[in-house]
Amino acid sequence: MKKAKKHSVKGIAEKLNISPTTVSFVLNGKAKEKKISDEMIERVLAYVKEINYKPNQLAQSLRTGKSKIIVFMVEDISNHFFASIARKIEDLAYEKDYKVLFCSNENRDKKSRDLIQLFKDRQVDGYIINPSPGIRDDIEKLITENIPVILFDRYFPGLKTNYVGIDNEEASYRAALHLIENGFKKIGFITLATDQTQMANRKKGYLKAINENGFAHKVLEIEFEGGNHQRRKELIKDFIFKEDLDAIYFSTNYLTQSGLEVFKENSPELIDKFGILTFDDHEFFKIHTPTISAIAQPKDEMASELMKLMLGMLKNSNKNLPSKEIILSAKLFPRNSTIQKGK
Structure with a gap:
């Protein structure tokens, strides 16, 4: 089988009887900037298309300083x-x-x-x-x-x-306030044990709404590292069934999914007795029974x-x-x- 000919900027320049610099400027989109004529641009591009030339991306990035x-x-x-x-x-x-x-x-x-x-x-x-x-x-x-x-x-x-x-704090505040306005008074918050801004601010929003309304705050913080899915479910299970709660607010969707598994595996009837709200919406929450209230970020x-x-x-x-x-x-x-x- 005949090996396909490998083309180069130099070879294209020789074929068209122009300088390699001119070919390079056309291929790198700098022809107008360098005042190369439309006729020359069209000539180069037509020949490049004819031979199906594909520039070497690494070499091109070294020449232009841009990898795209x-x-x-x-x-x-x-x-x-x-x-x-x-x-x-x-x-x-x-x-x-x-x-x-x-x-x-x-x-x-x-x-x-x-x-x-x-x-x-x-x-x-x-x-x-x-x-x-x-x-x-x-x-x-x-x-x-x-x-x-x-x-x-x-x-x-x-x-x-x-x-x-x-604004994670404001969004979280509105989420907790939504639960309070719907009659829930013993609202637990399940989140990650981290100082990272997004989670710290979601916790602040929850605490602000709870404190403003004179309720007791109940928070479970789960380590992000070192804990597997089953361990996470065990911690959520202990929190749900040992604390006196009527609602749970999850700080992120994968914690919510773990929590819903806990309900299903242990006391599925309780899911209709608790208020449940999640941060970060998911298509799954729209079809779950019951459908799950959620804060959605504008992705x-x-x-x-x-x-x-x-x-x-x-x-x-x-x-x-x-x-x-x-x-x-x-x-x-x-x-x-x-x-x-x-x-």
């Missing part, structure tokens, strides 16, 4: 919240001729650092990061090196960086703002632009699980 690749790093890319944003970002990036590398840091600092270094070595153009708790210095270093980076969902207080997220809008901000940073050569903080609004979807039982 963006990193999207999150805690767990399989999580519905992150996966939904990732899908939208992929579409938006592709429209602008960028590709996206997706990865999970598992909320582990070492893995986060290893991934950041790996992608730096491959000269990616920018990072969208849902950071693990101990990589503040690593993010600051990226900023110092003028590498475009945006944090989302969580941030580091006092670190000036680009950020897209929601599509979040993805759009992340990409708009990233593309603006990649396009603008001024590295001294002030950082932007974009705070979006979450929405409460009341469903059957927060209707006061017995009314």
